[in-house]
Amino acid sequence: MATVSMDQVNKVYPNGFHAVHDLSLEVADGEFMVLVGPSGCGKTTALRMVAGLEDISSGIMRIGGREVNDLSPKERDIAMVFQNYALYPHMTVAENIGFALKLRKLPKDKLDAKVKETAEILGLTEWLNRKPGQLSGGQRQRVAMGRAIVREPSVFLMDEPLSNLDAKLRVQMRAEVSRIQRRIGVATVYVTHDQIEAMTMGDRVAVMRAGVLQQCDNPQVLYDRPDNIFVAAFIGSPAMNLYEGTVGDGGRSVRLGSQQIDLPGAVTVAHSGLASYAGKTVVVGLRPEHLPAAQAGLTGPVLTGDVDLVEALGSELVIHFTIDAKRVVAEGAHAADAEAATISGEGVARVDPRTPAKAGDRLNFAIDTDGIQFFDPDSGAAIWT
């Protein structure tokens, strides 16, 4: 039985704004489910409906098998970590962690023992008598988690808890949050706008856009088999290159601008639905990591581009190039796309750091056709069989 079950849940605000549309999602016991999407996609609203902080306009919300639509947050057996931690600034770390237990009138000795145990799990023992104002961002974040853990809820809810941390600390805390969640083994719903966080932390990732669930799957499936253009462009960094292409006879080739790309048999079989688009325009997706620099003597399909910019990251080169095909924008996936759309045919490739490339060069990229994606230009849906 799923710990959290959302069945056609909707949220419509009094001013008529429809924030969440027919959301159906299940979170199993112990599962780490990530809700990801751009700002305003409804992920936080969905989380708040699980918590009971927002009323549900229609649909059924279940936690632990019982319907909770009309139950208060306290009665739902959930714990929540907010983006700004919401620690009580006038209480010590120990008092913050133990506050919920104090409200339940737990005997003092048991309360102190549970607080101490929780502090040990989180490495907060030496900070128990400090106030939140005396702690670093990472420590405050752990106190917020401690306040949630100590209650032993059946569901953890986390609303972008790492957003206020600097980049380096965020990477460190990502691992720590995952470690703690696995140790506690409680079903967790985690909201973030960062797709890297989503991919690294989630057992499953639910991608949302404009209040609608786009796809919910494990991270690798989202990466390899995105259901539509939005998911394809949102997942992956740098974002997938999307171009308008014309399908050849039988779906055995595709033309990007002046360049024809012949598709291997395995790709044609996997995307057999492409044959029905022969002579028509589709959207072709190529991830930057699937465009390594072509080696001399390579026989497979190649994409030739004019190098605009080379960014050396040490472990790889990120090459910005241009081809004479029209770039497609996945609306809302990345803010940079709107600007990129005006630069026709711009693309990004990730190549070996020793590749001799500089701005102004013409470079051949070997296309890893196993990763190539195709989408219907009208519906945006992926084309498979």
Add this chain to the structure above:
Amino acid sequence: MRNRKRTGWHRFINGVNISTFLVALFIGLPLYWLIASSFKTPVNIGVDPPQYFPDPLSLSNYKSAFVDYDFGIYFRNSLIVTLIATALVLFLGTLAGYALGRLPMRGKFPMLVALLMISVFPEIALIAPLYILLEHLHWLDSFQALIIPYTAFNLPFAIWILRNYMLGIPKEMEETGRIDGASPLRTVWSIILPQALPGIFTAGIFCFTACWTEFLMALTFNSSNSFRTIPVGVSLFGTIDITPFAQIFAAAVIATVPIGILVFIFRKFVISGLTSGAVKG
């Protein structure tokens, strides 16, 4: 050399410090004169050339203020009226400020505008009708004759300060409280109020000062000596023939002590309470 760094006390010589010193002098000199004069003998208060430091240093003025002029009664009355009115203002103002700042309710804006209008209404225009009302209630010459009007007149300002302060407290605080299992009242008591303390202190200090120094209503509603407050009592120290400056100075010094102590203790809250909500933090 022009850019040589100043050392020693020279580094304090700059425009800002000089201006600050002059302003402090302008404010502080009259206060010093008041305190110094309160310790002078009556003869030495008006002497020419003036005595800049009391010699001999005498406490007789203070004793006389209490013994000869009933200052003890006035001080007691001021304390009772001010403390009770301030407590009422803070209690009601905190609840009202919370409701207007945090709770979803209709008509907030009209209420706030009405409060603002009340707070700027001239007190003198209401003295006569209030007098008649208190007379009908048989409340003239009583503590409640001042406590109730003081509460009413100071409440709007307190509500504004407290409401603005409450607005600055993140709403996640209440949501966390709800999730933890706190009732609405428990949330206010354990979570919101402790964070609103600076605003409460600010409102309290302003209300205390206003009640402590109020003159018009105290003069009009309480004519009996046993219910007079400090401002009225001290103003009546003198007669047609004599103005006892020495005792007046002594009484004035004593009267400023409670306010001085309060402002000194809570000084850091006064600024933060007034400016809270002005900047997102």
